[in-house]
Amino acid sequence: MVREWDPRTASSAEIASLLDTLNAVLAADLPQDPPWRERSMREYLAEVMPGERRISWVAQAEPAADGSPGAILGHVHVLLLGDIGVLEVLVHPSARRTGLGRDLVLTAARRVYQEGFQSIGVEVVGDTPAVAFYESLGFSKEYVETRSVLDLSGVDWAELAEMATGISAGYHLQFHPGGPPDELIEAYARAKAEVRDVEDGELRPSSYDPERLRDSLDCLHRRGMKPYIVLALHEQTGEVAGLTEVVVPVQHPTRADQYDTIVVQDHRGYGIDRAIKARMLLELRSAEAELTEVQTWNAQANEAMLKVNAELGYRPDREWCEYSIDVAELVHRLDAGR
Ligand SMILES: CC(C)(COP(=O)(O)OP(=O)(O)OC[C@H]1O[C@@H](n2cnc3c(N)ncnc32)[C@H](O)[C@@H]1OP(=O)(O)O)[C@@H](O)C(=O)NCCC(=O)NCCS
Numbered sequence: 635m636v637r638e639w640d641p642r643t644a645s646s647a648e649i650a651s652l653l654d655t656l657n658a659v660l661a662a663d664l665p666q667d668p669p670w671r672e673r674s675m676r677e678y679l680a681e682v683m684p685g686e687r688r689i690s691w692v693a694q695a696e697p698a699a700d701g702s703p704g705a706i707l708g709h710v711h712v713l714l715l716g717d718i719g720v721l722e723v724l725v726h727p728s729a730r731r732t733g734l735g736r737d738l739v740l741t742a743a744r745r746v747y748q749e750g751f752q753s754i755g756v757e758v759v760g761d762t763p764a765v766a767f768y769e770s771l772g773f774s775k776e777y778v779e780t781r782s783v784l785d786l787s788g789v790d791w792a793e794l795a796e797m798a799t800g801i802s803a804g805y806h807l808q809f810h811p812g813g814p815p816d817e818l819i820e821a822y823a824r825a826k827a828e829v830r831d832v833e834d835g836e837l838r839p840s841s842y843d844p845e846r847l848r849d850s851l852d853c854l855h856r857r858g859m860k861p862y863i864v865l866a867l868h869e870q871t872g873e874v875a876g877l878t879e880v881v882v883p884v885q886h887p888t889r890a891d892q893y894d895t896i897v898v899q900d901h902r903g904y905g906i907d908r909a910i911k912a913r914m915l916l917e918l919r920s921a922e923a924e925l926t927e928v929q930t931w932n933a934q935a936n937e938a939m940l941k942v943n944a945e946l947g948y949r950p951d952r953e954w955c956e957y958s959i960d961v962a963e964l965v966h967r968l969d970a971g972r
Contacts, residue, residue, distance in 0.1 A: 674858025760953030875901035892930035
């Protein structure tokens with residue numbers, strides 16, 4: 635049975651059951667990824683940026699003979715932003731290939747269509763059943779990135795300390811746990827606006843103006859995700875010449891996520907990319923005791939960043955693809971197939 639579900643009011647047992655399903659999915663599809671923990675799971679599922687909406691549904695098994703509620707075997711949510719609905723679907727490995735995934739997508743797609751949105755996008759991890767699934771539904775591949783993972787146990791910290799200081803004169807680095815300080819928000823947002831050479835997946839919106847940046851930082855904190863920032867300041871102008879952002883989620887604090895890394899055009903060629911990333915790793919090592927890995931996503935064409943990441947010790951792990959489809963086409967196709 636698929637029903638609309640609100641994580642803000644869901645019982646703790648439902649949240650725990652959904653987490654069990656997520657971890658079963660990870661164990662089946664991405665066995666090297668750390669399992670998620672329950673801390674702030676509700677907030678992770680419920681909190682959104684101002685102006686965005688997330689609508690969720692679950693598929694729950696029948697109650698047990700003693701009347702206790704059935705497990706959450708499937709979940710779909712759609713994040714409505716701009717003119718696109720970004721979809722995420724999970725089906726417990728024990729409940730796959732019964733048509734549940736398709737039902738969940740149809741339920742969400744109907745709503746996205748009614749709400750007047752044009753298209754649906756989804757992130758699909760390479761070498762998992764999701765590839766065949768979304769292709770069978772008519773989604774097409776728009777964009778491919780590579781996820782790479784850095785195992786901190788293999789890092790040469792002395793070499794890294796050297797990289798962190800190998801920056802041209804006229805720049806200095808600053809480390810800001812929690813986000814950029816208020817007096818730098820405007821310069822920080824300018825750096826992000828000028829260069830959109832992001833490491834991030836296209837489906838994750840970046841924040842280019844100060845207000846949106848503040849909202850985005852607040853939202854991260856509410857979801858239990860702690861941002862860390864290293865930036866390179868250009869001493870002469872006070873401008874932010876480069877920045878790198880890593881987020882440590884309380885749901886999986888052993889593996890951090892690299893978000894944007896940006897070096898502003900005029901400041902390229904001065905060793906900033908290498909230095910800010912090296913400094914970040916050094917800082918994280920002391921700030922986050924449990925951290926053992928960092929993961930990052932790069933466009934395959936972004937050779938400069940891939941080279942620096944390889945030097946730091948990142949190893950390519952999986953393809954991370956964006957698929958999309960026109961909503962009306964999807965709804966008609968799925969309705970016709972019923
Ligand atoms: C992708 C996923 C949602 C599919 O769920 P499902 O309930 O098994 O899908 P359905 O039964 O509705 O399958 C519909 C169609 O998709 C295709 N399909 C689904 N899984 C497939 C597989 N493993 N191999 C080949 N085709 C597959 C088939 O065409 C299938 O139709 P059929 O069974 O009649 O042949 C599920 O595997 C899942 O949860 N994956 C994890 C997704 C995710 O986001 N992971 C993130 C962390 S890895």
